Amino acid sequence: MSGYIQEDIDPEELAHRTELASAIAGSVRDLIDATVRTEVGETDIAEARRLIAAATEILRKDQLPGPFGIRFNADGTKRSWGNAVLGRRNPIAPPVDIRHETEHSWLEVDLGPQYEGPAGLVHGGVLALVFDQLLGSTAEFQGVPGMTGTLTVRYRRGTPLGPIRGEARVDRVEGVKTFVTGTISVDGEVTAESEGIFILPRWARGEVPEAMRKSVGEG
Numbered sequence: 128m129s130g131y132i133q134e135d136i137d138p139e140e141l142a143h144r145t146e147l148a149s150a151i152a153g154s155v156r157d158l159i160d161a162t163v164r165t166e167v168g169e170t171d172i173a174e175a176r177r178l179i180a181a182a183t184e185i186l187r188k189d190q191l192p193g194p195f196g197i198r199f200n201a202d203g204t205k206r207s208w209g210n211a212v213l214g215r216r217n218p219i220a221p222p223v224d225i226r227h228e229t230e231h232s233w234l235e236v237d238l239g240p241q242y243e244g245p246a247g248l249v250h251g252g253v254l255a256l257v258f259d260q261l262l263g264s265t266a267e268f269q270g271v272p273g274m275t276g277t278l279t280v281r282y283r284r285g286t287p288l289g290p291i292r293g294e295a296r297v298d299r300v301e302g303v304k305t306f307v308t309g310t311i312s313v314d315g316e317v318t319a320e321s322e323g324i325f326i327l328p329r330w331a332r333g334e335v336p337e338a339m340r341k342s343v344g345e346g
């Protein structure tokens with residue numbers, strides 16, 4: 128499948144590139160937050176836009192022709208830097224670090240004002256986004272990966288903006304389908320529950336490419 132690119136980079140160089148990716152995405156994330164919450168007037172907005180346009184021009188000097196894709200080293204170390212949830216170089220991504228334990232996976236992330244839906248609460252679509260990645264990565268880590276076929280979310284109560292915790296585990300595997308369940312909670316109280324059915328697509332049946340099997344160093 129296109130978009131999966133083997134690109135062996137030695138650890139020192141990779142650490143350096145990761146630092147650069149995180150730094151620029153962090154700056155833009157800060158800019159997004161500042162933009163959502165700014166109260167400055169027309170003159171400051173005009174000046175800010177001029178500086179942002181100048182920064183954009185610098186970044187445009189050398190661009191990929193399309194999306195980042197998923198890049199991996201021969202040892203399986205994976206980079207999903209454009210990913211909307213995990214992406215180290217994607218300012219839209221919170222970004223999330225998913226931790227994998229033997230039986231379950233989890234994440235903790237602070238969702239700020241740029242993820243607002245109802246006043247002061249996280250947008251339901253953002254929670255679905257987080258669930259999709261958390262449950263999908265959980266299936267992948269357990270060696271039963273798939274594309275999201277169906278994702279259901281039950282919103283039990285509003286999720287306040289701020290720190291959230293997500294947890295997920297594989298419930299069962301039926302042929303090419305992996306059923307994963309998860310929760311999002313705030314201060315120990317579950318605010319949303321989800322079930323995902325992850326299906327190993329026809330094109331990946333047979334041998335699952337190693338790059339898709341394990342979430343090693345993703346994001």
Ligand SMILES: CCCCCCCCCC(=O)SCCNC(=O)CCNC(=O)[C@H](O)C(C)(C)COP(=O)(O)OP(=O)(O)OC[C@H]1O[C@@H](n2cnc3c(N)ncnc32)[C@H](O)[C@@H]1OP(=O)(O)O
Nearest residue numbers: 259263272273274275276277302324326327328329331339
């Ligand atoms: C290997 C890749 C790892 C990547 C992990 C990244 C995690 C991130 C999660 C995502 O965001 S993925 C992006 C959002 N999802 C998609 O874009 C998926 C788009 N849909 C498809 O590609 C296909 O419809 C899909 C792979 C889900 C199923 O197509 P197939 O042609 O492989 O399914 P097939 O017809 O062979 O059916 C296999 C089984 O799945 C069932 N099935 C098919 N589509 C389903 C569906 N949508 N929901 C639930 N079950 C479904 C189907 O009934 C059948 O059940 P049984 O085995 O019991 O007979």
